[in-house]
Amino acid sequence: MKVQNTGFDRFVGNRIKLAREEIGLTQTEVAQKIGFNDRQTLGAIETGDRKIKVEELTALISIFDKPLDYFTDPFIIPPQEVEFSWRASAELAKLNEFEEKMRDILAAYRHLGRLIGRPHIQVDQSIRVKKSDSFETVTFLGESLAETWNLGRFPAETLRSFLENSLSILVLRVDADPDISGAVCRLPQFRSLLINRNEPAYRRNYDGAHELFHILTWKSLPPSHREQLTIGGKYRPRKEKLADAFAAGILMPRRSLAPLWKKRGGTVTEWINMVAPEFHVSGKVLYYRLLNLNWISKDDITSLDHLTSSEKNGYKDKDILPFSRIFTEKLHEALDRGFISVRKLAKLLDYTIEDLAELFKIYGLPVPFAL
Numbered sequence: 001m002k003v004q005n006t007g008f009d010r011f012v013g014n015r016i017k018l019a020r021e022e023i024g025l026t027q028t029e030v031a032q033k034i035g036f037n038d039r040q041t042l043g044a045i046e047t048g049d050r051k052i053k054v055e056e057l058t059a060l061i062s063i064f065d066k067p068l069d070y071f072t073d074p075f076i077i078p079p080q081e082v083e084f085s086w087r088a089s090a091e092l093a094k095l096n097e098f099e100e101k102m103r104d105i106l107a108a109y110r111h112l113g114r115l116i117g118r119p120h121i122q123v124d125q126s127i128r129v130k131k132s133d134s135f136e137t138v139t140f141l142g143e144s145l146a147e148t149w150n151l152g153r154f155p156a157e158t159l160r161s162f163l164e165n166s167l168s169i170l171v172l173r174v175d176a177d178p179d180i181s182g183a184v185c186r187l188p189q190f191r192s193l194l195i196n197r198n199e200p201a202y203r204r205n206y207d208g209a210h211e212l213f214h215i216l217t218w219k220s221l222p223p224s225h226r227e228q229l230t231i232g233g234k235y236r237p238r239k240e241k242l243a244d245a246f247a248a249g250i251l252m253p254r255r256s257l258a259p260l261w262k263k264r265g266g267t268v269t270e271w272i273n274m275v276a277p278e279f280h281v282s283g284k285v286l287y288y289r290l291l292n293l294n295w296i297s298k299d300d301i302t303s304l305d306h307l308t309s310s311e312k313n314g315y316k317d318k319d320i321l322p323f324s325r326i327f328t329e330k331l332h333e334a335l336d337r338g339f340i341s342v343r344k345l346a347k348l349l350d351y352t353i354e355d356l357a358e359l360f361k362i363y364g365l366p367v368p369f370a371l
Contacts (some may be wrong), residue, residue: 179292202280248288257279268301
């Protein structure tokens with residue numbers, strides 16, 4: 001008689017499958033090593049249709065050279081289940097360490113969401129872009145999405161909220177070193193956008209729009225694991241230049257720029273420095289947008305050094321709270337209902353218990369534990 005599988009049996013079975021595929025063994029080869037008469041028994045374990053016995057799991061731990069937690073702890077996401085694409089110039093060892101930390105945080109968010117009955121499920125929003133597509137085509141795509149999504153006159157003001165609330169893309173503002181700007185993360189259940197909240201506002205906005213391109217085009221134009229921030233000009237990969245073109249279109253749509261350009265006064269430099277803060281971008285980004293629209297020529301600017309950043313021009317983004325409201329509320333509910341301990345959650349976020357209490361207070365949530 002076939003035993004009805006459980007969620008945990010399916011979970012363990014999937015981890016066994018991932019571990020087997022990681023080292024390139026077939027079901028038949030593993031079945032022989034563990035002493036099964038046929039591969040079907042292992043196949044039933046991997047699908048969760050047969051409960052694995054303790055001695056069998058012990059043998060697999062030895063065969064795969066994995067700790068027990070790998071097979072049983074839903075707070076762990078195996079590297080094979082998640083993909084990252086970073087905008088970073090950090091050394092590989094530092095980047096890998098930060099990636100591991102973020103992988104654990106996303107694993108906890110995913111698992112706790114399921115436990116409280118609010119799993120994070122994202123509807124596929126893929127769009128198809130080819131590497132051979134022109135920059136003009138991709139810029140127009142960004143403009144069209146800004147219009148379709150009704151992001152308003154200055155899309156940077158509403159884009160993050162739209163991504164989280166309408167597209168279910170988790171946008172996390174994280175504390176990272178200066179040589180890590182951000183990343184996109186691809187999981188089977190959802191996509192996540194990670195932004196270094198310690199960077200200037202205009203860079204966070206542009207990085208977010210740039211990485212959104214990679215989220216939307218991952219299937220047709222998968223990004224590299226890391227985009228070096230120091231690479232520029234003709235040596236920069238084309239798909240990163242396409243992401244820049246998309247960011248320019250979605251953050252600075254022509255329909256918003258044109259009326260302001262018609263009413264311009266003063267020099268081009270003065271106009272750019274006045275208007276860039278309204279679009280929440282840097283003066284240089286707006287300059288290149290105008291250049292690509294053929295509204296100006298390079299001769300119209302005496303020096304790029306005269307173009308100031310948005311923050312120097314008076315624009316400051318005050319909404320730089322850690323993580324996000326959606327993320328924090330789910331962690332709060334899971335903690336309040338006893339699905340995770342205070343100490344485990346604090347350790348996961350690399351917080352003190354006092355820091356954790358402050359995080360909840362920032363979002364207007366009652367602290368569900370005593371200090």
